[in-house]
Amino acid sequence: MRLREIINLTTAADRVLLFFLIIATSFSFSFVRHVFPKGTEVEVKVDGRIAYRLPIDVDRIVSVKGPLGVTHIEIKNNKVRAIDAPCENKLCVRQGWIDRGSIICVPNRVIVSVTGGNSKKDGLDAITE
Amino acid sequence: MPSPNSPLTGPLPLSKEKLRNIIALLSAYALCLYGLETLIPSPIPWLRLGLANIITLITISLYGFRAAMMVTLIRIFVGSIFRGTFLGPAFILSLGGGVFSTIVMGITWRFLGCFGPVGISLIGSYAHNLAQLFLAYILFIRRIEAVALIAPIILLLGTVTGTFNGMVCGILLRDLKSLGSSISFQGKAP
Numbered sequence: 001m002r003l004r005e006i007i008n009l010t011t012a013a014d015r016v017l018l019f020f021l022i023i024a025t026s027f028s029f030s031f032v033r034h035v036f037p038k039g040t041e042v043e044v045k046v047d048g049r050i051a052y053r054l055p056i057d058v059d060r061i062v063s064v065k066g067p068l069g070v071t072h073i074e075i076k077n078n079k080v081r082a083i084d085a086p087c088e089n090k091l092c093v094r095q096g097w098i099d100r101g102s103i104i105c106v107p108n109r110v111i112v113s114v115t116g117g118n119s120k121k122d123g124l125d126a127i128t129e
Numbered sequence: 130m131p132s133p134n135s136p137l138t139g140p141l142p143l144s145k146e147k148l149r150n151i152i153a154l155l156s157a158y159a160l161c162l163y164g165l166e167t168l169i170p171s172p173i174p175w176l177r178l179g180l181a182n183i184i185t186l187i188t189i190s191l192y193g194f195r196a197a198m199m200v201t202l203i204r205i206f207v208g209s210i211f212r213g214t215f216l217g218p219a220f221i222l223s224l225g226g227g228v229f230s231t232i233v234m235g236i237t238w239r240f241l242g243c244f245g246p247v248g249i250s251l252i253g254s255y256a257h258n259l260a261q262l263f264l265a266y267i268l269f270i271r272r273i274e275a276v277a278l279i280a281p282i283i284l285l286l287g288t289v290t291g292t293f294n295g296m297v298c299g300i301l302l303r304d305l306k307s308l309g310s311s312i313s314f315q316g317k318a319p
Binding site for chain 1: 222243244252255265272277280288292295299303
């Protein structure tokens with residue numbers, strides 16, 4: 001199969017769409033990094049409840065128990081990662097070190113998020129009811 | 130309607146019984162690809178090839194939207210039972226993504242004739258990923274920044290796999306079409 005033939009199978013609209021989507025997704029990387037800056041705190045949630053809230057600049061290893069088993073989480077050099085998890089696909093482990101955003105293990109219901117820091121500025125100061 | 134130079138053709142005239150057999154066959158193909166895909170170790174998390182989407186797109190263009198939805202639903206239900214994820218979180222994400230992307234691809238194929246297989250596959254891939262991200266946010270994560278930070282990676286990977294699947298689909302459809310015109314099918318259309 002020659003490349004020319006494959007390109008001939010696409011319509012003009014296909015090519016415009018592909019071009020547009022590549023540009024848009026590339027921009028969304030820097031956009032997202034800009035909107036959600038680095039955090040200062042690591043929050044570990046299991047099944048919706050907060051299990052740990054730790055500063056990100058203190059190195060340590062914690063273990064939390066989810067429905068499937070124990071997930072080990074390591075904090076080191078202002079970054080956090082999942083060392084080991086009992087789930088099937090181990091997406092959380094393969095995600096590696098993060099310094100913003102979250103590591104989510106849906107099967108074991110564990111969410112590790114980096115929160116706080118500059119992002120607090122845009123948040124609410126208080127809520128009254 | 131698809132434009133004349135588009136490799137996508139309209140639904141073929143078929144009896145109800147024959148269509149049922151074809152849906153079963155296509156579902157089997159989709160399940161095979163789905164099973165094969167889970168065996169391939171992916172170097173990057175969230176990289177799903179979405180090979181079953183090729184079958185969905187081919188079904189839409191050859192047998193129409195309803196047949197494609199049927200194939201997608203059979204693939205997701207039976208596939209999840211094989212994998213042991215039936216009614217689990219992965220199943221909900223898979224169902225939401227699959228159904229939504231099939232609907233969007235069906236609409237695109239029916240009403241936006243300017244797109245070929247690659248365009249429709251790309252649109253389907255985005256629909257699939259966005260539906261999954263939305264469902265994951267609503268049901269499991271509830272943290273907008275977590276979803277937003279992984280969204281660009283997932284969407285970019287989806288662009289690559291969507292383009293690839295669309296090309297495979299385009300080649301398949303072209304060859305099926307030339308096969309259909311060179312070999313006369315036995316029996317008349319009802």
